[in-house]
Amino acid sequence: MSGAPNIAAPGAGIGRRGRLWVRAALLPVLTVVAALLLLWYAGAVWMNAQWTRDQAARAGTEVTLPLLLQDTLSQERPLLPAPHQVAAELYDTVIAKAVTSKRSLVYHAWITLSATLLGFAIGTALGILLAVGIVHNRAMDMSVLPWAIASQTIPILALAPMIIVVMNSVGVQGLLPKAVISAYLSFFPVVVGMVSGLRAPDAMQMDLLKTYGASRSQVFWRLRLPSSLPYLFASLKVGIAAALVGAIVGELPTGAVRGLGARLLSGSYYGQTVQIWAALLMAAVCAAVLVGVVGLLQKVVLGRMGFGR
Amino acid sequence: MSGVFGLALVLAVWGGLWALNAWLAARGGRAVRLAVPAIFGLTLLLLWEMVVRLFGVPGVILPAPSAIAAAIGANLPLLWGDLVQTFFKGALTGYVLGCGAAVAVAVLIDRSPFLQRGLLPVGNFVAALPIVGTAPILVMWFGFDWQSKAAVVVVMVFFPVLVNTVAGLAASGAMQRDLMRTYGASYGQTLLKLRLPAAMPFVFNGLKIATTLALIGAIVAEFFGSPIRGMGFRISTEVGRLALDMVWAEIAVAAVAGSAFYGALALAERRVTFWHPSQRK
Amino acid sequence: MSSVVSAKNLNLTFDTGDGQVQALSCVTLDVARGEFVSFIGPSGCGKTTFLRCVAALETPTSGTLSVNGMSADEARRARAYGYVFQAAGLYPWRTIGRNVSLPLEIMGYPREEQRRRVKDVLQLVDLAAFEGKYPWQLSGGMQQRASIARALAFDADLLLMDEPFGALDEIVRDHLNEQLLSLWARTEKTCLFVTHSIPEAVYLSTKIVVMSPRPGRITDIIDSPLPRERPLDIRDTAEFIEIAHRVREGLRAGHSHD
Incomplete structure (x- = not known):
């Protein structure tokens, strides 16, 4: 163990640049987040006050300010749950419950995430393949690309309920129908982004390879593919966020009992607002992690290749 | 035997029309650029119709395009009512309010670099979140009618437009801002004459992204509760009754509405940012 | 002096x-x-x-x-003073004439006066015929001449x-x-x-x-x-x-x- 690197005391690694970063980037973000939390609390008091007053009027008691604050922030089914109520629910369903339990939010998140990831993988792979075809085949380019671009302007998410129900009726259930929705939602951004990426090399770069007598596949592997990566990653970020939305919406129509979408739906049926907010925050965390992972990958890969310097 | 025959016929039609497209694509020209995608679209519709008829695909799995067209023709008033409810009342109201608020906030925080540095990462973060998930909450707050859908749309379009507008306001060059200083221009003059016009390409980028989001938000929010009209309501109930021709009809209307909305924005963009390199001919 | x-x-x-x-x-x-x-x-x-x-x-x-x-x-x-930068820095959304009148608008010259001065300085730099054109429709040398006209406009x-x-x-x-x-x-x-x-x-x-x-x-x-x-x-x-x-x-x- 003597060879272990010397880990500096906390904060020792934060040099001038680090402190600058805290002041320039972290402090404003924290301020805005704190302001949002404060607004949230104020909103909770304001929105839940009506119910408290009604209860008090029914009971014939006087509502004092401390009582109002206490009650509005601790109702069972508030119109707007306070942040700490949501935090408590999150703690209860994420940490206190076993991961395999049907009441664990981690379990529900995993159901949704697995469909998201499967669909995203399928959609991305197909998207890249189609983009390669479009770039190399003029007829495909002219036939397919306009439709791929147009598809971005229409709400294809509206197809989701039908896909779920139709696949159900032919006996396909569970993961796959949701993954299909995630797949086609991530498919189109990847096609469009990848096509512009593969076309990113300018005429001079292409001409240079031509003077070497490079073959089409050499041009593809040595120039087009590397140049396309910044575009690919940009569309992957869009695609994975869309895939998650697709998986969540895919859980709505059949009244599924598992998954984040199901938690949203059952929460809205039974007026369990705290449950809705907890599911919503969990979905937000999932989205942040997914986009964050893609972003990290982008940073590492593009950094290695010398982009963005 | 008829299955093999059907398959052969489908493949033959596909191959033939593809060959036609490949031949056309090799010639080039303006008419070809319009004709090729149109032929491709018609090919898909034709193949769809043939597959459904030749293989007897049941309507509860995939209705033929002709059946969908018939459903559209027979239900025009109903579809129009749904469009008014979801698109004009829900999506459009929310779109105008949300985009307006976003541009206003972007201009308001323009003078505070601190607020911008704080709001931008938060805005970028929120823009990537599954915001349609707020639909059940907003339906609870604003009721079943279009107001709650407009609210969902407001939340969905706000951040993409905000982030784009802030980026746009920062887009004017240092030299151009120095020029305004040499004229002794006030903050308001610089904003009005330089920075807002220079921001327009960015603003329109945000506005175009927001058109699709608006329609999605309004439709999906109806899955969480709506009066007995609206495109999302119709889709979810007709799916439940396995009346898929009606679902496809509604989707076709949504597609037309979506592209028309986007097209209108793209047209406005052309008129406002005619000077931008991406718009010049 | x-x-x-x-x-x-x-x-x-x-x-x-x-x-x-x-x-x-x-x-x-x-x-x-x-x-x-x-x-x-x-x-x-x-x-x-x-x-x-x-x-x-x-x-x-x-x-x-x-x-x-x-x-x-x-x-x-x-x-x-009038300042001329390394690049012309004309606003692409304004015509040459409106670019030259930009400082005049900011300094609050009356409309009529703006129009007169724009005509004069464009004459001075030989661009009178291009008042209604957009900057990107002009060559680099013409753009720079327009930017000099802009600097001269308020005299x-x-x-x-x-x-x-x-x-x-x-x-x-x-x-x-x-x-x-x-x-x-x-x-x-x-x-x-x-x-x-x-x-x-x-x-x-x-x-x-x-x-x-x-x-x-x-x-x-x-x-x-x-x-x-x-x-x-x-x-x-x-x-x-x-x-x-x-x-x-x-x-x-x-x-x-x-």
């Missing part, structure tokens, strides 16, 4: 990521009314920085600087030009130099002109300020004996070549420090 720009012991230090950079060191200079002064030197010698100080786009760390007898910032707010006595022809090819540049000289002769403005071309500096100027970098400072001030009336072929005369030689010597002396 009264001095339009007067700088005494001007110092300016920039704080950059890796330490301090002294952009200007003890710069002392007087510019009289009606002079055409060129600033020449390698990049980093502070010639642009000095011009930006005069325009109050930078603030000197120490020393005194007066423009038209006021502080530089007062002069800026009194709209004492300030002082013209500050920061390598205005640096991005243009030599043939266009010769033409514009000739036009600029005749413009200067007709309008009797005071010009401060930054360049890194020796022939350009000698051809245009009544006074040439040679500067050198690290720290940015003045190494030589040369008063030109050339007549005010200068055809392009004056550049082949022995007098011209001798001044050019002296400027080159000054630049080389500045360089021997590093």
Whole structure:
């Protein structure tokens, strides 16, 4: 163990640049987040006050300010749950419950995430393949690309309920129908982004390879593919966020009992607002992690290749 | 035997029309650029119709395009009512309010670099979140009618437009801002004459992204509760009754509405940012 | 003669990521009314920085600087000068005419007056026929001429030009130099002109300020004996070549420090 690197005391690694970063980037973000939390609390008091007053009027008691604050922030089914109520629910369903339990939010998140990831993988792979075809085949380019671009302007998410129900009726259930929705939602951004990426090399770069007598596949592997990566990653970020939305919406129509979408739906049926907010925050965390992972990958890969310097 | 025959016929039609497209694509020209995608679209519709008829695909799995067209023709008033409810009342109201608020906030925080540095990462973060998930909450707050859908749309379009507008306001060059200083221009003059016009390409980028989001938000929010009209309501109930021709009809209307909305924005963009390199001919 | 720009012991230090950079060191200079002064030197010698100080786009760390007898910032707010940048920087969403009227709008000139002045200055730079065109429809040389018209529009006595022809090819540049000289002769403005071309500096100027970098400072001030009336072929005369030689010597002396 003597060879272990010397880990500096906390904060020792934060040099001038680090402190600058805290002041320039972290402090404003924290301020805005704190302001949002404060607004949230104020909103909770304001929105839940009506119910408290009604209860008090029914009971014939006087509502004092401390009582109002206490009650509005601790109702069972508030119109707007306070942040700490949501935090408590999150703690209860994420940490206190076993991961395999049907009441664990981690379990529900995993159901949704697995469909998201499967669909995203399928959609991305197909998207890249189609983009390669479009770039190399003029007829495909002219036939397919306009439709791929147009598809971005229409709400294809509206197809989701039908896909779920139709696949159900032919006996396909569970993961796959949701993954299909995630797949086609991530498919189109990847096609469009990848096509512009593969076309990113300018005429001079292409001409240079031509003077070497490079073959089409050499041009593809040595120039087009590397140049396309910044575009690919940009569309992957869009695609994975869309895939998650697709998986969540895919859980709505059949009244599924598992998954984040199901938690949203059952929460809205039974007026369990705290449950809705907890599911919503969990979905937000999932989205942040997914986009964050893609972003990290982008940073590492593009950094290695010398982009963005 | 008829299955093999059907398959052969489908493949033959596909191959033939593809060959036609490949031949056309090799010639080039303006008419070809319009004709090729149109032929491709018609090919898909034709193949769809043939597959459904030749293989007897049941309507509860995939209705033929002709059946969908018939459903559209027979239900025009109903579809129009749904469009008014979801698109004009829900999506459009929310779109105008949300985009307006976003541009206003972007201009308001323009003078505070601190607020911008704080709001931008938060805005970028929120823009990537599954915001349609707020639909059940907003339906609870604003009721079943279009107001709650407009609210969902407001939340969905706000951040993409905000982030784009802030980026746009920062887009004017240092030299151009120095020029305004040499004229002794006030903050308001610089904003009005330089920075807002220079921001327009960015603003329109945000506005175009927001058109699709608006329609999605309004439709999906109806899955969480709506009066007995609206495109999302119709889709979810007709799916439940396995009346898929009606679902496809509604989707076709949504597609037309979506592209028309986007097209209108793209047209406005052309008129406002005619000077931008991406718009010049 | 009264001095339009007067700088005494001007110092300016920039704080950059890796330490301090002294952009200007003890710069002392007087510019009289009606002079055409060129600033020449390698990049980093502070010639642009000095011009930006005069325009109050930078603030000197120490020393005194007066423009038209006021502080530089007062002069800026009194709209004492027109500034021409390295690039034309015309607004692509405005026509040439509306670009030229931009400073007039900001300074609150009446509509009628705006229209008259735009016509006049566009005439002056030979662009009268292009008033309704957009900048991107014009060549680089024409764009730069429009930006000069823009700087002339509000008729300030002082013209500050920061390598205005640096991005243009030599043939266009010769033409514009000739036009600029005749413009200067007709309008009797005071010009401060930054360049890194020796022939350009000698051809245009009544006074040439040679500067050198690290720290940015003045190494030589040369008063030109050339007549005010200068055809392009004056550049082949022995007098011209001798001044050019002296400027080159000054630049080389500045360089021997590093």
